[in-house]
Amino acid sequence: MLIALSYGGGCLQGKCLNLKEQIDLFQRTVLSDLSKHFKSSYDLSEYLSKSIFILSIGSNDYINNYLQPNLYKTSKHYPPQPFAQLLVDALSQSFERLYSLGARKIVMFEIGPIGCIPSITRKVGNKHNGQCVEEINQIVSLFNQRLPALFKNLTSTLQGSTFVLGQANFLGYDAIKHPSKYGLTDSKTPCCTTWENGTSGCIPLLPPCPHADQNFFWDAFHLTETVCSVIATRCFNDASFCSPFNIKQLIQL
Secondary structure, eight states: OOOOOOOOOSEETTEEOOHHHHHHHHHHIIIIIIGGGSSSHHHHHHHHHHSEEEEEOOHHHIIIIITOTTTOOHHHHSOHHHHHHHHHHHHHHHHHHHHHTTOOEEEEEOOOOGGGSHHHHTOTTOTTTTSOOHHHHHHHHHHHTTHHHHHHHHHHHSTTOEEEEEOHHHHHHHHHHOGGGGTOSBSSSOSSOBSTTTTSSBOTTOOOOTTGGGBSBSSSSOBOHHHHHHHHHHHHHOTTTEESOOHHHHHHO
């Protein structure tokens, strides 16, 4: 039996799978792999209804598209609020598709404070001198602010569904501003050695920082395992962080 699956939220050799492609892979899993392990479609549906689907998505739509005006024209065509709504509408359709494939318990995390990631704060010529770019955080907040209403609407229209929102933005911002509260000593510098003044991914084969468990950022974009563990633990136990249910409560539904 399949216990845990990841559908390519990362990138390999420059190829990133968008959410549609990831759901395509899940559909293939349901139809080709999972179905043969159950005696009936009802048993499969019961299994899927008890499974927990976790999504952390949306950052790349900003980091690698909307905030790259020299490469993409998206920000010229869409002001921040219409763009946020565009993403939410697409997300709603994806959730409806997941539901049609059997998903009932869905957890999604907010986009984090990407105005604070090194790839943005450490750019050459950046006037913010390594500090968070609050204008970007405000743009991203327009997306996060729309998620509660989206989940409320989906819960009311998709019978038997439960949507949980992980408030990763506040926790991430708080940890960046007050790292010692979370056992961290560095919330600005990438742990690994990167290209271009710390604004890229890790340089292959070079050693990382000696105490990665004390850093917030692994590279110019991603969190360290320590920070991810804090987020996961809070979501598992704290219904004020992952609401309206934490993971332990969600399992019992």
